Amino acid sequence: MDVLKRTPLYAKHLELGAKMVEFGGWEMPVQYKGIIEEHRAVRTTAGLFDVCHMGELEIMGPGALSFLQSVLTNDVAKMEAGQVIYSLMCYSSGGVVDDLLVYKLDEEKYLLVVNAGNKDKDWNWLKEKQDKQTSCNNNEDFIMRDISDEIGLLALQGPLAEEILAGVCSASLKDLRYYRFLISEIAGINVLISRTGYTGEDGFEIYLVAEKTPLVWDKLCEAGKEKGLLPAGLGARDTLRFEACLPLYGHELNEAITPLEAGLEFFVAWQKGDFIGKEALLQQKQAGIPRKLVGLTMLERGIPRAGYALEKDGVVIGEVTSGNYAPTLSQNLGLGYVLSNEAKLDNEVAVLIRGKAIKAKISKKPFYKRGR
Numbered sequence: 001m002d003v004l005k006r007t008p009l010y011a012k013h014l015e016l017g018a019k020m021v022e023f024g025g026w027e028m029p030v031q032y033k034g035i036i037e038e039h040r041a042v043r044t045t046a047g048l049f050d051v052c053h054m055g056e057l058e059i060m061g062p063g064a065l066s067f068l069q070s071v072l073t074n075d076v077a078k079m080e081a082g083q084v085i086y087s088l089m090c091y092s093s094g095g096v097v098d099d100l101l102v103y104k105l106d107e108e109k110y111l112l113v114v115n116a117g118n119k120d121k122d123w124n125w126l127k128e129k130q131d132k133q134t135s136c137n138n139n140e141d142f143i144m145r146d147i148s149d150e151i152g153l154l155a156l157q158g159p160l161a162e163e164i165l166a167g168v169c170s171a172s173l174k175d176l177r178y179y180r181f182l183i184s185e186i187a188g189i190n191v192l193i194s195r196t197g198y199t200g201e202d203g204f205e206i207y208l209v210a211e212k213t214p215l216v217w218d219k220l221c222e223a224g225k226e227k228g229l230l231p232a233g234l235g236a237r238d239t240l241r242f243e244a245c246l247p248l249y250g251h252e253l254n255e256a257i258t259p260l261e262a263g264l265e266f267f268v269a270w271q272k273g274d275f276i277g278k279e280a281l282l283q284q285k286q287a288g289i290p291r292k293l294v295g296l297t298m299l300e301r302g303i304p305r306a307g308y309a310l311e312k313d314g315v316v317i318g319e320v321t322s323g324n325y326a327p328t329l330s331q332n333l334g335l336g337y338v339l340s341n342e343a344k345l346d347n348e349v350a351v352l353i354r355g356k357a358i359k360a361k362i363s364k365k366p367f368y369k370r371g372r
Contacts, residue, residue: 200244
């Protein structure tokens with residue numbers, strides 16, 4: 001039996017009475033006071049998440065850009081230093097290896113932030129591509145490092161996140177745009193602060209040396225205490241991302257699902273040169289996308305859980321990928337794939353829950369959008 005990994009904040013979670021669960025090979029807090037309370041704190045004030053389990057891969061050297069262009073769907077060449085982009089890595093079939101964030105640290109240095117459960121798979125896949133490129137060109141002009149164990153990562157999310165963070169960091173945050181980052185200090189500790197997140201709210205992700213993470217966690221908790229900040233676990237992280245319809249690998253994305261089916265064509269840079277999966281994606285685009293990711297609103301009592309079949313007139317037309325009670329909207333909602341010809345707004349379908357067909361309708365995504 002594999003021993004679960006623990007983040008530098010493990011002792012803090014126990015002190016706070018967190019309920020711990022296995023996630024992606026890690027022992028992580030699923031909740032502290034309760035998922036709904038933590039969810040609402042993020043929507044109304046702020047929440048602080050331990051996301052040290054995420055993977056960080058460093059790619060640097062004169063050949064780093066051309067390599068990333070060949071393995072990512074998005075256009076890294078358009079990036080400026082200090083910018084972050086969302087991208088996908090695809091197999092030659094067009095299916096998704098992983099979705100990730102790319103940070104451009106300088107002209108020859110990039111940081112890839114990948115999903116915890118996929119980190120080793122991603123690393124091996126990238127190494128295979130690097131080795132193939134090196135043997136073909138007889139030249140290795142970039143290096144890759146897995147620095148995941150060296151990096152701590154916190155996510156401070158919610159409408160009061162900027163106010164809380166501004167009180168403890170040395171840099172001004174008001175001009176930091178979405179998907180940009182800066183270098184600053186918190187309590188004398190060097191940090192990289194990016195205006196990114198996975199909750200549908202404004203917020204920041206804070207990268208630092210792993211062993212200093214508990215000090216910065218405490219500093220943020222202290223700064224946010226009077227403003228309603230709560231530590232938040234994986235449960236709230238999932239309900240928040242679900243309301244915002246942000247994809248979760250293993251649910252809305254996997255090796256058999258393409259970015260086009262997932263509604264992520266915006267992150268596929270057709271105009272750049274060749275990249276792994278481009279040919280298959282072009283063929284799918286030209287032939288017509290066979291299925292689409294849709295939102296689901298339950299019309300009868302029941303929660304559509306991942307794996308439940310979706311039916312129309314007794315015929316299976318798709319499958320639920322995620323489903324939950326949405327605390328902000330007080331509704332039972334779902335995400336799922338259906339045949340493209342059934343992916344029409346307000347189309348009434350049925351979710352098969354324990355053998356019973358429960359009515360639902362296809363609804364607009366995202367379910368929640370900040371400021372709307």
